[in-house]
Amino acid sequence: MIDVFLLLGSNLGTRELFLQQAIESISAQIAPVKLMSSVYETQSWGKTDEPDYLNQVLMLQTDLPAQDVLEKILNIELQMGRKREVKWGSRIIDIDILFYGNTVIHEFNLVIPHPELYKRSFTLIPLAEIAPDFIHPVFKKNILQLKDELKDNLIVKKHIFE
Numbered sequence: 001m002i003d004v005f006l007l008l009g010s011n012l013g014t015r016e017l018f019l020q021q022a023i024e025s026i027s028a029q030i031a032p033v034k035l036m037s038s039v040y041e042t043q044s045w046g047k048t049d050e051p052d053y054l055n056q057v058l059m060l061q062t063d064l065p066a067q068d069v070l071e072k073i074l075n076i077e078l079q080m081g082r083k084r085e086v087k088w089g090s091r092i093i094d095i096d097i098l099f100y101g102n103t104v105i106h107e108f109n110l111v112i113p114h115p116e117l118y119k120r121s122f123t124l125i126p127l128a129e130i131a132p133d134f135i136h137p138v139f140k141k142n143i144l145q146l147k148d149e150l151k152d153n154l155i156v157k158k159h160i161f162e
Contacts, residue, residue: 001061002101004031004069005131007114007123009094011044011053016159018080018093019056025076026095030069031062037126039159054159057098057126066100070110073097098127102137113138121152 006026010018019039027033037057044050062069073095080093098114105112113136117123124147127134132144139146 001063002103003134004060004062004100005098005127005134006058006060006073007094007096007098007117007126008056008058009053009096009122010092011051012092015054019054021080022076022093022095023058025079026058026060026073029076030064030072031060033058033060035059035130037129040122040126040156041159042122042156043154053122055122055126055156057123057130059130066097066103066105066110066112067107069097069100098123099134099137102135104137118146119150119152121147121150121154121156124150125156 008019008022010022012018016039023033023036035058039054039056042053042055044053064072077093077095096114097110097112098117100112103112114123117127118136118139124143128143128147133142135142136146141149
């Protein structure tokens with residue numbers, strides 16, 4: 001079984017509900033979730049005039065090939081109503097593959113480890129919560145080290161559910 005780390009993000013509508021629906025769909029269509037971080041509220045990144053995001057990192061274990069995981073994730077996003085109109089634009093749900101075990105993949109539609117994760121506090125903070133000692137297969141540093149080296153000053157705080 002391969003440890004797969006996914007990042008969920010939502011900044012439209014009932015964000016908590018969309019994260020929960022994504023987790024349920026991932027568990028049903030890919031593999032049960034083994035670990036999940038707290039939910040974090042984050043300022044919009046890339047396109048900074050958008051609403052704040054809720055982000056969460058999940059870890060699951062699967063034997064599915066990485067391309068199959070990607071295909072299922074894209075289908076889940078579609079089923080939930082995701083529209084890809086503007087780069088870094090607002091979205092109901094976004095699901096990114098951060099790591100697929102220790103595998104390094106460079107294909108036309110899939111790059112793993114996620115090429116931007118080491119720059120993003122909204123990814124590294126929840127990832128460090130559930131996998132602080134996981135070694136990035138390219139940088140050969142653990143997640144805590146990458147988090148400590150962050151230059152990103154985005155405000156990322158644990159989300160309080162109402």
